[in-house]
Amino acid sequence: MTLSISSAFDGGNIRVVAIDGSRIDLEIAKDHQSDFYQWFFFRLTGAGGTPVELRILNCAGSAYPLGWESYNACMSNDRDYWERVESHYADGILTIKVTPASNSVWFAYFAPYTMERHHDFVASVAAHPNTAYRSLGQSLDGQEIDYFQIGEGPLQVWLYARQHPGETMAEWWMEGALDKLLDDSDPVSRTLRRKATFHVVPNMNPDGSRRGHLRTNAVGTNLNREWHAPSAERSPEVLCVRNEMDKTGVDFAIDVHGDEAIPANFLAGFEGIPSWTDAQGALFKRFSDALVALSPDFQTQKGYEISAPGEANLSMSTAQLAERFGAVSMTLEMPFKDNDDLPDPEQGWSPERSQALGRSCLDALHAIIDELPVRR
Numbered sequence: 083m084t085l086s087i088s089s090a091f092d093g094g095n096i097r098v099v100a101i102d103g104s105r106i107d108l109e110i111a112k113d114h115q116s117d118f119y120q121w122f123f124f125r126l127t128g129a130g131g132t133p134v135e136l137r138i139l140n141c142a143g144s145a146y147p148l149g150w151e152s153y154n155a156c157m158s159n160d161r162d163y164w165e166r167v168e169s170h171y172a173d174g175i176l177t178i179k180v181t182p183a184s185n186s187v188w189f190a191y192f193a194p195y196t197m198e199r200h201h202d203f204v205a206s207v208a209a210h211p212n213t214a215y216r217s218l219g220q221s222l223d224g225q226e227i228d229y230f231q232i233g234e235g236p237l238q239v240w241l242y243a244r245q246h247p248g249e250t251m252a253e254w255w256m257e258g259a260l261d262k263l264l265d266d267s268d269p270v271s272r273t274l275r276r277k278a279t280f281h282v283v284p285n286m287n288p289d290g291s292r293r294g295h296l297r298t299n300a301v302g303t304n305l306n307r308e309w310h311a312p313s314a315e316r317s318p319e320v321l322c323v324r325n326e327m328d329k330t331g332v333d334f335a336i337d338v339h340g341d342e343a344i345p346a347n348f349l350a351g352f353e354g355i356p357s358w359t360d361a362q363g364a365l366f367k368r369f370s371d372a373l374v375a376l377s378p379d380f381q382t383q384k385g386y387e388i389s390a391p392g393e394a395n396l397s398m399s400t401a402q403l404a405e406r407f408g409a410v411s412m413t414l415e416m417p418f419k420d421n422d423d424l425p426d427p428e429q430g431w432s433p434e435r436s437q438a439l440g441r442s443c444l445d446a447l448h449a450i451i452d453e454l455p456v457r458r
């Protein structure tokens with residue numbers, strides 16, 4: 083049987099350098115008009131029962147080289163269950179040695195979340211009687227920016243994910259959060275929908291998602307550096323969402339991401355914004371503490387360095403929303419690797435665990451919701 087590699091499908095990314103017997107040398111392609119790369123998703127055919135050695139040669143130049151340390155790649159036979167396969171990183175090369183069970187097997191940086199799945203998800207949520215669907219605009223490739231409004235309370239809550247398209251765990255999180263929010267037998271969700279109006283954008287970057295990008299849209303724009311000055315030419319995805327936020331106001335917001343290097347779930351806040359108040363900061367900490375209590379997969383020891391006073395980056399959505407609206411806003415980061423405090427050698431961090439964290443985040447919001455000030 084001849085070994086063959088392909089990535090010409092929704093979200094695919096890989097380039098074949100050489101196939102030499104059972105050794106396959108590969109490279110990850112850069113995001114279009116950008117130097118970022120790290121996301122890979124490809125299919126291997128013809129290797130059932132054959133030991134093969136897959137080598138990704140250009141890892142050293144990727145966006146986050148530290149992401150490859152102690153990293154194990156994801157593999158699936160059925161495109162539903164994604165298991166980890168032992169991988170080894172040395173000298174800038176990620177080596178995966180595996181004997182596939184099937185002649186058709188898929189590999190990815192993390193369990194993929196394709197645009198086809200996105201459309202299925204949007205269709206199922208839109209069909210729910212408690213949701214109002216709207217497209218906020220179109221991406222540069224002409225895809226809709228899908229948006230849901232759920233609930234009727236005065237508190238304005240925004241949940242949005244996948245500004246960075248390779249961070250697929252962010253949209254898995256959305257599945258868990260929306261599944262809970264629309265569960266009519268869940269008293270937490272019924273209360274949240276009475277006290278708040280939820281504005282949800284499950285995928286901020288459909289073009290990057292379909293193109294198999296790590297971090298940027300169709301023209302190489304990092305959307306999470308556009309929030310101070312989004313434009314129709316470079317970042318229409320951000321422009322249409324921010325315009326809608328200007329109409330609704332924002333009291334509370336979660337921007338959902340994945341982190342390549344840090345093996346933990348953590349939050350980044352809005353420290354360093356010009357209009358910072360201790361009261362606004364205290365509410366962020368209240369949410370974080372509530373989430374620690376509710377989910378053993380969440381912690382506050384590991385995370386990013388906190389910005390000094392006045393040094394927040396207002397091009398990032400979390401800081402922009404905190405400054406612009408006085409919102410309690412935050413960036414949620416989930417690992418590509420695993421939560422090292424509660425590891426799962428079979429799957430690592432996974433779609434199911436991302437969904438569970440989405441549900442826990444709503445529980446944490448419920449725990450503090452009566453303390454959040456309604457701004458308009």
Ligand code: ZN
Nearest residue numbers: 246249339340
């Ligand atoms: Zn990100």
